[in-house]
Amino acid sequence: MSILSNILLSILLLVPILSFAADAIDINTADKAALMTVIKGVGEKRAEAIIAYREKNGPFKSIDELAEVSGIGQSIVDANRDVLKTSE
Numbered sequence: 001m002s003i004l005s006n007i008l009l010s011i012l013l014l015v016p017i018l019s020f021a022a023d024a025i026d027i028n029t030a031d032k033a034a035l036m037t038v039i040k041g042v043g044e045k046r047a048e049a050i051i052a053y054r055e056k057n058g059p060f061k062s063i064d065e066l067a068e069v070s071g072i073g074q075s076i077v078d079a080n081r082d083v084l085k086t087s088e
Helices: 002-022 032-038 044-057 063-068 074-083
Strands: none
Touching: 032 044, 063 074
């Protein structure tokens, strides 16, 4: 019975993680904390650069446009494509 309890507990702990991972953030509306938390490879400086870019140039028209932000390369975009979206 102990093994069954451990399996059930593991499943219950994993469900919230999976549901969070399935949600994509909108790079046109996300705040600095969300950008830093969700996008792998993005810390405070890169999150600030993303926000500055969209304030200067308007909303991102596609996920690929994110690679035009200073410090964000195509490899970061490709690695995070599944958790990013645009409202455009």
